[in-house]
Every structure is written in C-alpha cells, then in structure tokens.
Amino acid sequence: MSKLNAGLVQTSLAEASIARLDQLEVFGSIASTNTHLLTQPAPAAGRFRVAIADHQTSGRGRHNRRWLSPPGSGLCLSLAYTFAAQREDLPALTLALGVGILGGLQSLDVGGISLKWPNDIVALDGKLGGVLTEVQSGIGAGVTVVTGIGLNIDLPDDLDFGLESDWALRSVDLKSIAADVPERELIAGALIGSMHVAMATFDAQGFDAFIESWQRHDWLRGKEITVDLLEQRITGIAAGVDADGALIIDTGEERTRVISGSIVVANLVDKA
Ligand code: BT5
Secondary structure: OOOOOHHHHHHOOOHHHHHHEEEEEEEEEEOOHHHHHHOOOOOOOOOEEEEEEEEEOOOEOHHHOEOOOOOOOEEEEEEEEEEOOOOOOHHHHHHHHHHHHHHHHHOOOOOOEEEEOOOEEEEOOEEEEEEEEEEEEOOOOOEEEEEEEEEEOOOOOOOOOHHHOOOOOOEOOHHHHOOOOOOHHHHHHHHHHHHHHHHHHHHHHOOHHHHHHHHHOEOOOOOEEEEEOOOOEEEEEEEEEOOOOOEEEEOOOOEEEEOOOOEEEOOOOOOO
C-alpha cells in the first residue's frame, strides 16, 4: 500500500478545509514533507498548504533525530500556516496541534490515544506518532509555521531506531489499536481538517482553547519523570502543563517549570 491516492485525499476534505487550502501535494517518496514546505512560498495569513507522503528518505524529528517511515508503513503529513502577526506563544503550538491530531483520529473512531509532552502521540504506552513544528519565516508582520506529523499505521516488526531513541518504551501502529484501520487517504483528510482548525483556533485564542483538553489526555500526568536540562537534572512527578505549555514537575519541594522544547527554527540550532 505504498501509493497514496491524491484524488481520494482531495475528496475526503471538508468544505472548511478546501476554502482555506492553497495547495495540496501528495508524494510517494520525498526527503521530508516538512523540509519541502519550508522551501515553498508561504501561504497568505489565515491560509494553509499541505504536503503528504507515503514515506520519507530523510524524515526528521527534533534535535536532528530521525523519523523512520518505511514504504507503506504510515503517513507523513505537513501543514504550513501563516499567522498574521508575530507571536510569543509558538512553543505551545505543538501541544495544540497534538490536541487537534487526537481529535482528527477520534473523528475516525480511533480511541485510546493520549499526549506525551511535548510532541508525542501515544497509544498502548508507545509512540504512535510524533509532531515537529518549525518556523518557516518570521520576517515582516506575519509568521509562517510548518507542523508535520508522522503517524505509524502498519510498521514492520524489525524497525531499528538505533541508539538515538529517547523513547524508553516502544513504537506502536494504528493496526495494533484499531479493529478497522481507515484508508490512509481518509486519515489524511481528517488530519488536514483537524490540524487546520487547530491552527486557526490557536491563531484566534492561543493555547487557552486547548489546555483543558490537553490536561485530560496528558499521558505523563502523575508519573515520576526525570528531565535532563543543560546544567541540571530534575526528577519529580509530572503535574500537567502551564498556561504557556510549559511542563510542570512537582519535585516535592517545589513546582518546577520546563519550557516547551518543541520549536525548532529552520537552519538554526535548536534553542530548547
Ligand atoms: C518526533 O521527533 O517525534 C517528530 C517526528 C515528526 C515526523 C514528521 S513526518 C512529517 C514531517 N516531516 C519530517 O521530516 N518530520 C515530520 P522526536 O520527538 O525527536 O522523536 C524522534 C525519535 O522517535 C527518534 O529518535 C526515534 O527514537 C523515534 N522514532 C523514529 N521513527 C519512529 C517511528 N516511526 N515510530 C516511533 N518512534 C520513532
């Protein structure tokens, strides 16, 4: 199933998506859908464009890690959206898009999904997908952001993440959690709709509109965690997220905030 049917993706789109969509590109293979959109013309404010691929040859995660997507194993989807004005709250955008992606999957009757701070889509205590948000351009009044989701649908058993894995548990695919896996084109249509609406909602209302839903699906909440920062290691109980998307850790002595590290500025060293 390594080919995606562009016509079927198009017909699965909601009217509201079509009205604001500048361009939809569907690839069999590409280096990276995020990288591709970062080189394309930015959409006008409030509009968006999408690139989808069956698989990527240089799929990227955060901090120059790899996203693996062998042919036919999943969906790689990126959406570029332009905000009319520069904004300070972009670190929370990845969290908001996580809520949107979860909603898109729920609309297809895929349940049992939660969110792991800052960018993992989780099912059966494993990584079902990952989100990568990058700033395309921040010159002038507006700012264009590219957010990509890699979603596992039917992974081969022998996928080797090598030593770089930060995910102590495992990878999970949709096939393992849903009795009937929808056509990938329908999944793409649902995700385009829900991610676009999440972008537009974030544009109008910021993370406020998402925080309650994020807290309800917070996979880390109540778990003991350790976070390695540059000069410090913090261990404590994950206690949800703050109004700006920062992770709160209850160390027993204090509540410490860890700033969302999900924004990678293209061609610059990650500031997280
Ligand atoms: C992510 O990074 O999880 C973000 C992944 C974003 C992928 C999408 S696909 C469309 C768009 N185009 C791109 O080039 N990227 C985006 P991070 O949290 O840094 O996690 C990366 C880590 O996840 C790797 O180091 C591996 O350990 C693990 N990993 C890689 N491929 C995986 C997979 N298919 N399933 C589960 N885990 C995976």
